[in-house]
Amino acid sequence: MKTRLSVNVNAVAVLRNRRDLPWPSVTGLARIALETGAKGITVHPRPDERHIRGQDVRDLADLIRSDFTGKELCLEGYPDNRFLALCEEARPDQVLFVPDDPSQQTSDHGWDFEANDGLLRRSVDVIKNSGMKVSLFVNPEPDQPAKAAAVGADRIEVYTGPYGACYADDALAVTRLAEVAATANAAKEAGLGVNAGHDLTPENLPALMKEVPFIREVSIGHGFIAEALIYGFEETVRRFQRAMSEL
Numbered sequence: 001m002k003t004r005l006s007v008n009v010n011a012v013a014v015l016r017n018r019r020d021l022p023w024p025s026v027t028g029l030a031r032i033a034l035e036t037g038a039k040g041i042t043v044h045p046r047p048d049e050r051h052i053r054g055q056d057v058r059d060l061a062d063l064i065r066s067d068f069t070g071k072e073l074c075l076e077g078y079p080d081n082r083f084l085a086l087c088e089e090a091r092p093d094q095v096l097f098v099p100d101d102p103s104q105q106t107s108d109h110g111w112d113f114e115a116n117d118g119l120l121r122r123s124v125d126v127i128k129n130s131g132m133k134v135s136l137f138v139n140p141e142p143d144q145p146a147k148a149a150a151v152g153a154d155r156i157e158v159y160t161g162p163y164g165a166c167y168a169d170d171a172l173a174v175t176r177l178a179e180v181a182a183t184a185n186a187a188k189e190a191g192l193g194v195n196a197g198h199d200l201t202p203e204n205l206p207a208l209m210k211e212v213p214f215i216r217e218v219s220i221g222h223g224f225i226a227e228a229l230i231y232g233f234e235e236t237v238r239r240f241q242r243a244m245s246e247l
C-alpha cells in the first residue's frame with residue numbers, strides 16, 4: 001500500500017489574500033498538484049479565514065468531484081458548528097479534527113481526549129453518519145491512539161511537528177522519530193489508519209517512511225510551499241514523491 005501525498009494549500013491562500021485579487025489561484029495550484037500525481041488536497045478553513053475561506057472549500061470540492069476521480073479532499077478544523085456545517089456542505093472524503101483555539105498561529109498539539117470526550121464523540125458521529133472518514137490529530141505519544149479509537153475515529157494523524165523541528169539535531173530527531181513510530185504502531189494495533197503531518201520536508205520524510213512504512217497519508221503544506229517557491233509545484237510534487245519512494 002503506497003502512502004498518499006495530500007498537498008495542503010493553506011499557504012497559497014495566504015499569498016492570495018494579500019490583495020483583493022484572485023491570484024495566486026488556490027484551485028489552479030491544487031489542479032497542478034493533482035495532475036502531477038498528488039493523491040489529495042488538504043485545507044484548514046480557520047474561523048478567521050486568515051487563509052482558506054469557505055468559498056475555497058466549495059471550489060476545491062467541486063474541482064475534485066468533477067475532474068479528479070479517486071483523489072481526495074481533506075478538511076481540517078476544530079469541530080465547532082461552523083466547521084461541521086462546512087463539512088456537511090462540502091462533503092470531503094476525510095475530516096481531521098484538531099483542538100485548535102481560534103487564536104493559535106498553527107496546529108501545534110493533539111487532542112486532550114479526557115477534556116473533550118463528549119465533544120469528540122458527538123462530532124465524530126455527525127461526520128461518520130454523513131459517510132466521511134474521521135481522523136483525529138494526536139500528540140506523538142503511544143497512549144493516545146487508543147483514546148482516539150474509543151471516541152470512534154477511523155484514523156489518527158500523528159502530529160510530526162516536534163520531529164520536523166529537529167532538522168539541525170540528529171540525535172534529538174532519532175528520539176522524536178521513535179515517538180512518532182511508537183504512536184503509529186499503537187494506532188495500528190488499535191485498528192486505526194495512520195496519517196502523519198506537520199513540518200514534513202523532503203529531508204525528514206525518508207527516515208519517517210522507512211520507520212513507519214504503513215502510513216496511509218501524509219499531508220504537507222508549509223514545507224511543500226517552501227520547496228515550490230524554488231522548484232515550482234510540479235517538480236515539488238515529484239520531489240516529495242521521491243522522498244516518499246513513490247517513484
Ligand SMILES: CC(=O)[C@@H](O)[C@H](O)COP(=O)(O)O
Nearest residue numbers: 010044076105106107197198
Ligand atoms: C493540522 C496541521 O498540522 C496543519 O495542517 C495545520 O492545520 C496547518 O495550519 P496553518 O496552515 O494555518 O498553519
Ligand SMILES: NCC(=O)COP(=O)(O)O
Nearest residue numbers: 008197198199219221222
Ligand atoms: N495536517 C498537516 C498539514 O496538512 C500540513 O501541515 P504543514 O506541512 O503545513 O506543517
